[in-house]
Amino acid sequence: MxxxxxxxxxxxxxxxxxxxxxxxxxxxxxxxxxxxxxxxxxxxxxxxxxxxxxxxxxxxxxxxxxxxxxxxxxxxxxxxxxxxxxxxxxxxxxxxxxxxxxxxxxxxxxxxxxxxxxxxxxxxxxxxxxxxxxxxxxxxxxxxxxxxxxxxxxxxxxxxxxxxxxxxxxxxxxxxxxxxxxxxxxxxxxxxxxxxxxxxxxxxxxxxxxxxxxxxxxSGICGITLDELQTQMSEDIDELAKKMSLSRQQTIESLKENYDGYHFTWPGPDVFNPYSLLNCFADGKIDAYWFGSGTPSYLIEMMRKYDFLPADLGEEMDADKADFDAATETMSNIMPLLYQSGYITIKAYDPDTELYTLGIPNKEIRIGLFRNLMPHYLGKFSQMGNTTIAKMSALINRDNMDGALSMLKEFLATVPYCDNTNYEGHYQQLMFVIFSILSNYRMEVEQRTHTGRIDITIRTKSRIYIMELKFNGSAKEALEQIKSRGYSDRFLLEGLPVTKIGINFSIDGKSNNITEWVIE
The missing domain is CATH 3.40.50 (Rossmann fold)
Incomplete structure (x- = not known):
């Protein structure tokens, strides 16, 4: 060929x-x-x-x-x-x-x-x-x-x-x-x-x-639809599968996980990011191409202007059709700009309420977006944070959450205390950013249950982790909250073992860090 x-x-x-x-x-x-x-x-x-x-x-x-x-x-x-x-x-x-x-x-x-x-x-x-x-x-x-x-x-x-x-x-x-x-x-x-x-x-x-x-x-006028990928790029898929030592179907699934998920109407075809997809085929590997081409500074500035927190991206959000066209002068939140810029997309539509459900489209966007948010929480230490996250990811992949948390504690000890970190929300957002960047996992924050909200949920291929955070409290207290409110019941039908983790942060205005954790 x-x-x-x-x-x-x-x-x-x-x-x-x-x-x-x-x-x-x-x-x-x-x-x-x-x-x-x-x-x-x-x-x-x-x-x-x-x-x-x-x-x-x-x-x-x-x-x-x-x-x-x-x-x-x-x-x-x-x-x-x-x-x-x-x-x-x-x-x-x-x-x-x-x-x-x-x-x-x-x-x-x-x-x-x-x-x-x-x-x-x-x-x-x-x-x-x-x-x-x-x-x-x-x-x-x-x-x-x-x-x-x-x-x-x-x-x-x-x-x-x-x-x-x-x-x-x-x-x-x-x-x-x-x-x-x-x-x-x-x-x-x-x-x-x-x-x-x-x-x-x-x-x-x-x-x-x-x-x-x-x-x-x-809806498919720009980008590459799944149908176009499988027909007009069929030979390309097979060549990429050979390079990655995967089956054709495994290759398609990997491409979907990383670059697919865009919808510009509902119902509408799945649309892949064309820039990332073409670069992936040319290089013969999966990588974060779209974010590598530059992150608009205006987006980060607008997130700050509207006090938009990383955890806000963890939950899918609802929007009326009129929200997509909100004028800048009257825009009450950053949702229209996030959607139009490609950081969130349409996930579903409810004809009864006429509301759209929006969320992050794929893995490339999730990891890339949070990597760009990390300097806001770690400053000049964000590069060191990337290395720590890569090592944590490998440990979690081996079901060694204890080792991953030990590594995180060691890293946070190197980050100096500053005035704007002396509150719970900072550390909750920091933990959300760090765990969201972990590759191969699905991360959710403030996940709803009928008895309350779970601080952090992480799904790997073999396990579900439920995390509860406490600040100036105790890890045991955090673990008891998970158990007493039956947070794990939500996942009974998913067929994966559930690990409960209570984590305590010390915030004393001197050295803010994880002090203890309990894993059950």
Whole structure:
């Protein structure tokens, strides 16, 4: 079998096709959207294939029929009309103040003006855009296609800074305002981003845009569905299975555990993270690729702003459909941003209450997210914490929880006391972060039972651990609470042995650490 070429880091449809690289066929979606309206918006997490989708639209509307040979759209499209296409990539507008952003908009406008010989000295981006659309229409006699990729990139880095957000949002709003004014001269307008358009309130004038982000027919438009994986990447699965010395089914299960679990509507297909999946096949191993490509600083800042604790991610949460579009100014929690950024996803939907259930999609996100939260609790010692966690994981895998807790105690003894750690919640969150990073285990915090909440539950392949934490109390007292409230009864039908663990922390303002534990 010839070596498969994976489009790692490539987002240009024409180059991928010309170089005969792997392309997961999304062209039926392209045809369906292009044939059903004029203004569309799509929200998906970063590195989920939005830019490639925009590039595919570009090649389609430019009438490059030869690039689509063998793809679904070849049988659907009969006319292949070419249109003038304006393509604006907003990802280059990050980390800018209002003057820099204005200059960037003028720069990308100039890039789009040159192919049509349009010259403008206006310093107002909205006037330049309106002039460009009108001039091209007059020159060609054809309606113009406008593609805007990552429209919200300039705004995300300042989403937690109200003053800067308002200034930059006004600039972006003005830039997009001609898109409604020039409707007669436009054939198609397509925008992508991470946040929903209503959240940043910049399309108040463009009120005829169709948001397809949660529409069931388009739930698989970005990313790779399980069906696409098993059909269009069947040989890739077999090759990966050989490299990992696993069966085909074991390989699929491992891929699902690490990279699957996304749902952008309900019901809807399981969607894999495409960036992680392609890198996994290229490298021939499971790894945390998506988090390795960068963690948005705005997300950590917003978690702090809303006092969002790591333990809050341990429980699945409910959300009304309106919550997904909450405006930034009135957003009461970080849920919409976590969902749109890809850190939580739709797990279920209850038609009776019309509520969605949200949770972490997969192992890669769980471990990666908590690794990025750990410095908030351990500071410069977080790197040492990673080493400790890896060793603890190996011990727990051998059913040696006593050794794992001894190692944790030794590590915490090296972390100096500081004022903001002198309370129970800090240590509960720290324990949650540490145990959540342990690989191969399912971790839950504050798990509900009919008699109360279990502080920490850990499921391994062979055992269930129930942990109760006490602060300035006793481990025996913690263990008695587990037994007296019958916490283990919840797990009777799971067929795994249950180990009960009482842990006590000493918080005396001098040296805060685990002082004792009892395992039964």
């Amino acid at each position: 010839a070596m498969k070429l994976y489009p790692l880091g490539l987002q240009t449809f024409s180059e991928i096709r010309e170089r005969n690289m792997l392309y997961i066929d999304k062209t039926e979606y392209v045809y369906r959207i292009a044939s059903s309206g004029k203004y569309f918006f799509l929200s998906r997490p970063r590195r989920f294939g939005k830019s490639l989708l925009v590039s595919t639209f570009k090649s389609y509307f430019e009438g490059k029929k030869e690039l689509f040979k063998g793809l679904a759209i070849e049988k659907l499209e009969k006319e292949w009309t070419d249109y003038p296409v304006l393509h604006f990539d907003m990802s280059g507008g990050k980390h800018m103040d209002k003057e820099q952003l204005n200059r960037y908009l003028l720069y990308i406008l100039e890039l789009n003006e040159k192919p049509y010989g349009v010259i403008s000295d206006s310093i107002d981006p909205n006037i330049r855009l309106s002039n460009l659309i009108n001039t091209i229409y007059q020159q060609t006699g054809k309606q113009v296609v406008v593609l805007i990729d990552e429209y919200d990139a300039p705004l995300l880095d300042v989403v937690h800074q109200e003053e800067n957000l308002n200034e930059l949002r006004q600039i972006i709003r003005n830039f997009f305002s001609p898109l409604k004014l020039n409707e007669p001269y436009l054939r198609f307008v397509f925008l992508t981003g991470i946040t929903k358009f209503s959240q940043l309130s910049i399309f108040s004038e463009l009120n005829n845009i169709k948001n397809i982000s949660m529409d069931e027919p388009y």
